[in-house]
Amino acid sequence: MSWSLARKVSAALIAILVSTMMVMSLFGFFKFEEVMSSLVRSRYSFVAFTIKKKVEDSLNLGFALRQLRQVQETIELEKARDEQIQGIEIYDARGEILFNSDRGRIGASVPETWLDPLTATSSQPFALMDEDSNVVGLPLVNNLGKVEGAVVLLYPSGYVERELGAMLGRLALEIGGLVVGFSLLTLVVASLALRPVRRRLAAMEAGLDRALMKDGDVAIAGLGDLGEFDGQFDEFVGKTREAIEHIKTSTDEVERLDRLA
Amino acid sequence: MRLDSSRSLLLRLLMLAVLVLVPPMAIASLRALDRFEEGLSPEMDRKAAAIGRDLLAQVDRAVSYGIPIDKLVGVDEFFTTLLNGNPEIRYLGLTTASGDILFLSGALSDQLAGQYRALHLTEADMTGRKTDIGAFVDLALPVRGRDGLVGQVHVGFDRGYIAAQLFGIFYDIAVVLGTSLIIAFEILLFVVVFNISGPMKLVAEVVHQARRGDFTRVPGITSADEVGHFVRAFNGAVRQVDNAYRGLMAYIDEVRTGHFDRNVAEKVGEVADRVRFLFRFNPSGAPQVLREKLSSDVRLPLFLFVFAEEISRSFLPLYAQALPAQVAGLSPELMTALPIAVFMAGIALGSLWAGAVTERLGSRKVFQFGLFPAVLGCVMSGLSHGVIELSLWRGIAGLGYALVTVACQSYISKTTSDSNRATGLGGYVGAVLTAAICGTAAGGVLADRIGYAPSFFVSTALILVSGWLLSQLLSMAEIPQSVVMAEERHGTHLLRIFSNWRFSILVLFAAIPAKMALTGYFFFLVPLSLWDSGHSLPEIARVMVLYPVVMLAVSSLSTRLADQMGWRIGQVALGGLVGGAGILAALAFDGTLPLVIGIVGLGISHGMSASPQLASIPDICWIECQRHGRTQVLALLRTLERVGSFVGPLLAAVFLQMWGGRGAIIGLGAVVLVMAMVFAMVAGAYGNGPHLETEEDAP
Structure with a gap:
């Protein structure tokens, strides 16, 4: 195939168009994922916060964390409300799971890294990664300021892609269509521009x-x-x-x- | 439309680039924003529902204890706490069953009262009812008492919240679009010069001779496009004339040697003389194939190379800050400055011998040789585990940078003559500055999205592309290398240039402080200060891109001004003062504004003084230029000013440790301004025109 001037110019412009659209789409997706993830994390943090409040109210009445049997119902209810929630756990300061939406895991230990946020004095929410799950959690603090344990909520890390994959696929198709359309336009206009x-x-x-x-x-x-x-x-x-x-x-x-x- | 000039065609193709790139980007961005809003909206609803449920549970509990809904205590404080913890929620409200507002935080009652009364929420609306109220989206949930519906809980968020969250992406898109247009310009410039105007210039050169009857040369173009086709026809015409001539000469030789009549032999000899008098043909037996390299050949690869190196401009000190840095005797501030300082030292060392190596080995080999440290330095910078390691690799990358840029400068210098050298070097400066604009702006966005280390890998890929492109272009016809320059032997003698006070003062009080301001303030303190004041990486990059933009705008004006007015030293002095004063804006203002003023001031300063500084050297060092060559003197100035590049970040780091961010900026600004003032005071004594030895010796 011989490369005419119009073809050379078109090829250069189409390559720039394709890479520009790819970079823009990538940046757009990253931004969208960032906003989406922050919204999802904020919602699940709030759910964890509501559980934390309930647990801390009981702790402040003088009950030991291990004794709060009604907490099991609360976390099961919260998990039932949202099918995206993979699990809700409450563990003590040594890492032993006291309550879990999956009752089979009660008594097991959480990973070592989950204990790190409990060493901090503040009761700020924390976020962790666990294999293919995202974890948001909050330390449970009694009215004397002692960290008794933590409540954590697990949700899938591929949440955004799973929830919105179809929509993103449609968008990718639209952008692909635009690229094809404007590539054809480039061929025509480059030919016209180089006609003189x-x-x-x-x-x-x-x-x-x-x-x-x-x-x-x-x-x-x-x-x-x-x-x-x-x-x-x-x-x-x-x-x-x-x-x-x-x-x-x-x-x-x-x-x-x-x-x- | 002229075919041997790229301007008109380039303008036409640039319009095409804008047409092809801007509309699809705009359409795709708007479509994406719509889709993203559509995708995020259910998540906002879920968040509002989660908060509504919690709120409802609290109110339900109080109501179940028999407390009337309008007598609840501490609701406003509760709402405030919830709103503070959930910024995406705009307001929270509690109304009676009929919709009369009892408690509301985050919005005005007038905005919502009418709508609430008209809502008619029932107990059946268990999961809540979503309504649009003006600029808000409202979720209402029923509060049930013993006797049925007793109130409504309202959670509202801004309809434009998602768009506002996503709006930041438009800045990124603008950066990507701007960068793409500049890259498109560079690529189209390359396509036009390489395929059309360059070959046609060669044709024009041959035409210029042939129209006077000189058919000794043909343009050596082998492309398969329309220009190649035309050139083949053109060469065919020249060769047809050449063949006819050679046929005639062969016939004449035959007649002269074979004919028995001497009179005839003489007459055909006269015919041959007449043809030779009227037309010229190559004595070698065929027209010589003319090949010419253009200075613009290296522009695109150079652009890509500098683009790659500039990607880390906006985040290098932040990257260094994020890496482990524990070395006894060195403060964390000094450790943060170290990679920049070592990079500059690498450039200085590389520049010292890059010129001589290029003379010996040729531009192509030095470029390829320089690519190795450049690529290695870049990859390993991304893989570094500590600041010392990063500094080492930055130093190696600096070495590569020096080799590559000097190789390009040498190539340009060799492909141009005295008449067009300024245009060639203007192309070099243009490519470097536009690459700085693109690299700085895109680097910030890139690092924000993919991280510091992967950004270095993107740089590496660009350097490799640049290397491949240049090796392809330079392999087509390497310029023959001259014998090692005679000036080399003047190495030690050149140091006597320091006895020329004009040169020494220029180096010490103009060139070095300018580089100190560039590396200490702009490369080191600006990113750190902007980061500390809460700016994101793309924002830092957008602020930093002001420097090359301003410099690009000012430099062309100042070069013209310097040529017209011959006021070069004055411009250098004024530039220094503007730069120093700009940095000291930190004395008068707080926040980002003084940094913006400082960067713009520095851009004006360097745009104003960079070219006049170089242009003044032949006058200031007239004797030395005659003795050692202008190139050697300019190379010495370039090397010496890099002392400032090396010292700048280290001095800034010391100031940072002593006085904090603002204090360091003021301290460095003061140093730069004082040095510029010294130069400005001495500038008056420089005089005009070349400074000859006799003048120096005069009493």
Whole structure:
């Protein structure tokens, strides 16, 4: 395949268009995911916060965390309300799970890293990653300021993609359509934009062809203001023709002289 | 439209680039925003429902204890706590069953009262009812008492909240679009020059000779496009004339040697002389194929290379700050400054011998040789586990940077003549500045989205593309290398230049402080200060991009001014004062404004003084330029000013440790301003025109 000027320009522009749209889509998706994740995390943090309040109210009445049997119902209710919640756990300061929406896990231990947020003195919410789950949690603090444990809520890390995959797929298709549409437009417009170049080159080539034929018209006509280069090109064409004619005349003359003998 | 000039065609193609890039970006952005809002809206509803449920549970409990809903205590404080903890929620409200507002926080009663009364919520609306009220989306939940509905809980959020959250993406999109348009410009410039105007210039050169009857050369273009097709036809015409000539000459030789009649032989000899008098043909037996390299050949690869290096501009000190840094005797501030200082030291060291190496090996080899440390430095910077390691790799990357840029400068210098050298070097400066604009702006966005280390890997990929492109372009015809320059032997003698007080003062009080301000203030203190004042990486990049933009705008004006007025030293002095004063804006203002003023001031300062500083050297060091060559003197100035590049971040780090962020800016600004003032005071004594030895010796 020969690469015409229009093809070269189109290829360059289409490559830029495709990469620009890809980068923009990527940045857009990252931003969307960031906003979405922060909203989801904020909602689940709030759910964890409501459980924390209930637990701390009981702790403040003097009950031990282990004794708060009604908490099990609360976390099961919260989990039942939202099918995206993978689990809700309450564990003590040593990492033993006291209550879990999955009753089978009660008595097990949480990963070591889950205990790190409990060493901080503040009761700020924390976020962790656990294999393919996101974890949001809050420390449980009694009215003496002692951290008794934590409540954590697990939700899937691929939440955004799973929930909105179809919508993002449609958007990707739309953007793909735009890229294809504007790529075709690029091909057409690049061809139009370079038409004067092609015409000029073709006219100069035709001028050369005519010059090389006998009695051809030397000047390149009908192309408007041609500038210094074109003026010189006219002179070149003229000179070329003059040279050919002169050499031909000289050849005839040498032939004639040769035959004289 | 001129074919041997790229301007008109480029303008046309740029319009095409705008047409092709802007509308799809705008359409895609708006569509994406719509879709994203659509996707986020249910999440907002869920959040509102979660808060509503909690609120309802609290109110339900109080009502179940028999407390009348209008007698609840502490509701406003409760609402305030909830609103503070959940910024996406705009307001919370509690009304009677008929919709009369009892408690409301976050909005005005007048905005909602009418709508609440008209709502007619029933007990059946267990999961709540969502309504649009003006600019709000309201979720109402029924409060049930013993005797049925006793009130309503309302949770509202701004309809535009999601759009406001996503709006930040438009700045990123604007940066991507701007960068794409600049890249499109660079690529189209390359396509036009390489495929159309460059070859046609070559054709024009041959035409210029051939129109006077000189058919000794043909343009050596081999492309398969329309220009290539035309050039083949053109060459065909020249070769046809050449063949006819050679045919005639062969015939004449035959007649002259073979004919028995001496009179005929003489006459055909006259014919040959006449043809040779009227036309010129190459004595080698065929027209010489003319190939010419253009200074613009290296522009696109250079642009990509500098773009890659500038990506880390806005975040390098932040990256260093985030890495573990424990070295006895070095403060954390000094450790943060170290990668920038070592990078500059790498450039300085590289520049010292890059020129001589390029003379010996040629631009292509030095460029390829320079790519190795550049790529290695970039990859390993991304993989560094500590500041010392990062500094080492930045130093190696600096070495590569020096080799590559000097190779490009040398290439430009060799492909230009005295008449067009300024245009060639203008192209170099233009490519570097536009790359700085794109790299700085895009780097911030990139690092914010993918992180510091992966941004270095993107840089590496760009450097590799640049290397591939340049090796392709330079392999087509390497410029023959001259023998090692004679000036090399002047290495030690060149140091006697310091006895020229004008040169020494220029270096000490103009060139070095300018670089100190650039690296200490702009590269080091600005990103740290902006980061500390809560700006995101893309915001830092957007502020920092002001420097190359202002510099680009000012430099072309100042170059013209310097040429017209011949006021070069005055411009250098004024530039220094503007830069120092700009940095000291931190004395008068707080927040981001003084940084913006400082960056703009620095852009004006360097735009105003960079070219006049170089242009003044032939006058200031007339004797030395004659003795050692202008290139050597300019290279020495470039190397010496890099002392300032190295010292700048380290000095700023010391000030930072002593006086904090604002104090460091003021301290460095004061140093720069005082040095600029010294230079301004001495500038008057520089005089005009070349300074000859006789003048120096005059009493």
